[in-house]
Amino acid sequence: MATVTVQEQYGISAPARAAAATKTVEVYDFRRPTTLAREHSRVLELAFETFARQWGTQLTAKVRMVCQVTCDQVLMQTYDDYASSLPASTAMVLCNLEGSSAKAVIQFPASTALTWVSHMLGGSGNRIAPERKFTQIEEALVRGLMSDALEDLRYSLGALLVVPISVDAIQYNSQFAQAAATADLMIVASFALEVGEGSSIATVALPARILLEQLGEVHPTGSRAKSKELLQAQLSRVPVEVSLRLTPVRVLPSRILDLAVGDILPIPHPKHRPLDLAVDGLSLARAAVGSNGSRLACIIIESKEKPR
Template sequence: MTVQSPSAAPRRKRRRGVVSEYDFTRPTALAREHSRALEVAFEAFARQFSTTLLTRLRQTCTVVCTGVGARSFEDHLAGQPGQGIFLSFRTEAGGASGLVVLEASTVMTALDFLLGGHGVVEPTVLNPERELTDIDNRLIESLAGRLLSDLGTAFAGTVPMAPVLSEVDQTSQFLTMAAPADVVLVAGFTVALGEDAEPADFSVMLPLNPVLARLSESRGANDGSEEERRTAAQAADVLSRTVPELPVDVSVRMTPMALSVQAVTALAVGDVLHLPHPTARPLDVVTNDVALARAVPGTSGTRLACLVVNPDEETR
């Protein structure tokens, strides 16, 4: 009989944890109950807007909600056409901003129906360089008002809001209702104007945090056990106390300039770079590529410093 000593027993290998990176700027998935409530509201909006288009255009119109999700504002704009009809609005007077993006061909087809046409749009009308006429703007604002009214009605039982149109744009270049990294709520739709028309895409964007906060107020008060509500309250308290103390990188910069690769590699001591920053313009105070304030340079003892000023204030 062979006796095996304890030292000869096979050792268990210690498991080593696998560390994976987590990007806090990436949107997380919506909670199931929130996602379902929002889907119901957006589907109700699609049905109501279909009826509105039917009565206004006197044509068979179909609007279908294709999905609801959360993504960064930068990613949302990157997925939209550079040219189109961009309807900026506020969820209520003085409230957060939202955005409706429609293809130019869809809007111009609707305008042709409104004016008694057959929904045929000339190529010159869809020229990206063509500006909207006064008549175009009036008709678009009227149609946008009905769209936003239907949106408010659809959300009345979920997230009460009274959307108000702010501006009509033809390009996404100057849209600044949110920072690039801000997470927004996006609902995708298809719309077909006419019986045999091909469906076209459009989207509705809402500010995520205000919508979820209102949704939680209306639904979350009676959801979960006492222990779950206590845990959630404690987590919210920890976040409210610790997040404001987190360090962030802040820099002060001038207006950047563009140089060719050849010019950059040829830089030598003594070269002068002529920056496009005017001498009378304050510097930008920047964090995460977002300009937070303007400042004028100076000194504090032996250190460089800057004084935050009004954005419209010139250096003295």
């Protein structure tokens, strides 16, 4: 009979239990995949980082203040999720895309745009502007800035955006601006804007269909016909935990609750019997303890896996 000495009650440390309790789980809907392929995601991130630099240079020249634009994140989500994430009152520049009923969106706080206009007209821009609709003069200036931004966007995306894009209208309520159907997928890039001492968040949303069609041609991924083989090849390289264990013993909960350091539990494992080799709790083989040079090892003497 083998014995084991209890070193720590329950075998799980308090920090580990706390980490497990605070872990959050995100629900994924396989009917509406909203995850970009790694290759596509990297290409889009590089394109939008280029756009951020171009946009910052353009704003600096137009606003006559040092402006810095940084791309924070690129993701794919439904238009409904995108619109829900925006403030209720904000400036949304809707842009026409030739051959598409869905529109592109450039979104930023209206107060930020009013600060741009103030600098363009010779003001200091120090006073915090309220969230309100633009006047005709303000809207004309903002439209000019957005037209220049679209030129930078076309340059940055290159072959990914082959259809003409132009400014259509400016909306001020994110819940009423119908740029696309609620279930339409959008490529959304978020940017940190810094103009002088002020900072804000802006987003650019483009219909995913338009970009992914071109992205698949310029940067193709694997064929779906080989998805099974690719999945099997990937799973074969995923690391798993393998354990060599004694025969488990069944005890009453009262015995577990009364355990203390130094207590001994008898294990019903004969000395002559090989140990169980388990993967994720499932016993797959039996093995004897051995060595490989100076390191401990085990020798497989029997496999329990059933042939398929």
